[in-house]
Amino acid sequence: MQRTELHAAALIAVMALVTAVLRFLPFLIFGENRETPALITHLGKVLPYAIMGMLVVYCLKNVSLLQSPHALPELLGCATVVLLHLWKRNTLLSISGGTALYMLLVQVIFP
Amino acid sequence: MKRHTLKTAFLDTLPVMTGYLFLGFGFGIILQQNGYGVLWALAMSLFIYAGSMQYVGVGLLTGGASLAAAALTTLMVNARHLFYGISMIDTYKGTGKRKPYLIFALTDETYSLVSRKLPEGVEKTAYCFLVSLFDQCYWVAGSAVGALAGKLPLDFTGIDFALTALFVTIFVEQWLSTKNHLPALVGVGSAVLCLVIFGAVNFLIPTMILIAAILIMLQKTGKEETHAAH
Numbered sequence: 021m022q023r024t025e026l027h028a029a030a031l032i033a034v035m036a037l038v039t040a041v042l043r044f045l046p047f048l049i050f051g052e053n054r055e056t057p058a059l060i061t062h063l064g065k066v067l068p069y070a071i072m073g074m075l076v077v078y079c080l081k082n083v084s085l086l087q088s089p090h091a092l093p094e095l096l097g098c099a100t101v102v103l104l105h106l107w108k109r110n111t112l113l114s115i116s117g118g119t120a121l122y123m124l125l126v127q128v129i130f131p
Numbered sequence: 132m133k134r135h136t137l138k139t140a141f142l143d144t145l146p147v148m149t150g151y152l153f154l155g156f157g158f159g160i161i162l163q164q165n166g167y168g169v170l171w172a173l174a175m176s177l178f179i180y181a182g183s184m185q186y187v188g189v190g191l192l193t194g195g196a197s198l199a200a201a202a203l204t205t206l207m208v209n210a211r212h213l214f215y216g217i218s219m220i221d222t223y224k225g226t227g228k229r230k231p232y233l234i235f236a237l238t239d240e241t242y243s244l245v246s247r248k249l250p251e252g253v254e255k256t257a258y259c260f261l262v263s264l265f266d267q268c269y270w271v272a273g274s275a276v277g278a279l280a281g282k283l284p285l286d287f288t289g290i291d292f293a294l295t296a297l298f299v300t301i302f303v304e305q306w307l308s309t310k311n312h313l314p315a316l317v318g319v320g321s322a323v324l325c326l327v328i329f330g331a332v333n334f335l336i337p338t339m340i341l342i343a344a345i346l347i348m349l350q351k352t353g354k355e356e357t358h359a360a361h
Contacts, residue, residue, distance in 0.1 A: 027195065028167070032171075033178075035184060043212045044216070044234055056220050067346065068218065069309070072301050112149030112150065119290065126288055126289040
């Protein structure tokens with residue numbers, strides 16, 4: 021194995037380890053035999069909605085409104101996903117339709 | 132009973148299958164085009180198994196990031212898993228030998244299935260385990276095929292939008308499933324605010340703190356209002 025490959029393998033190990041720690045930590049803190057605090061139970065119910073909103077913004081974080089093409093591919097792509105999903109509620113259709121349009125926009129219309 | 136659980140788990144994961152095959156495919160292509168082939172894709176999808184982190188991870192590999200930078204980035208991108216864990220603590224109590232895998236495999240999409248009211252007549256541990264396992268199989272298969280397809284002379288620019296599309300889809304799905312849109316709006320609002328203040332590189336951690344603070348405050352005021360009403 022070359023040195024860069026060894027480093028890449030180490031990077032993957034670090035990413036895997038940190039991800040696993042984040043996933044296991046709540047279960048280690050609030051163990052099998054303890055009553056879960058009411059506040060944590062409440063947060064568990066409302067957080068998923070807030071986090072998904074955050075993730076959408078996260079995906080669009082590098083998009084610039086000021087520079088050409090003024091976030092148009094992203095806006096049109098997201099609008100397509102929303103409309104397709106409201107129309108058919110089919111996850112594959114929504115994802116593939118929005119992504120196909122986005123690819124067309126960035127490759128052909130606003131290259 | 133067992134067959135019913137197996138069948139229900141498989142049918143419930145079909146939307147994730149399509150999404151994961153597509154997203155995994157996109158990940159495999161990007162990894163391949165950055166010089167890391169199918170074995171690297173398999174290793175990442177088996178051991179990291181976190182969609183958005185693996186997309187970000189491609190940049191870390193090609194940019195030759197330091198191990199500390201990789202740890203910090205993973206911490207920021209995946210800190211939301213703390214929140215998923217918090218909300219599955221009660222459901223995953225008493226799941227025995229399968230509990231470690233259930234926790235390891237708790238992705239956004241798996242979470243969206245196992246955090247619902249479970250279907251009629253399924254055995255909880257077996258159902259959650261099968262959903263988690265099926266989902267990872269789709270992800271691993273998609274990324275392997277993508278890594279192989281990445282050698283084709285086609286332009287895949289923009290395929291990483293599949294990840295954005297997936298989150299938008301889940302967001303819409305969640306929006307339709309509840310009348311209380313406040314948490315969703317808190318999430319979007321906090322993220323936009325922190326993005327403007329802290330910039331694209333550093334905004335995730337402040338956003339999560341702000342979201343947690345607002346949601347805790349909302350719960351407290353909600354409680355006081357209920358008390359006052361009585």
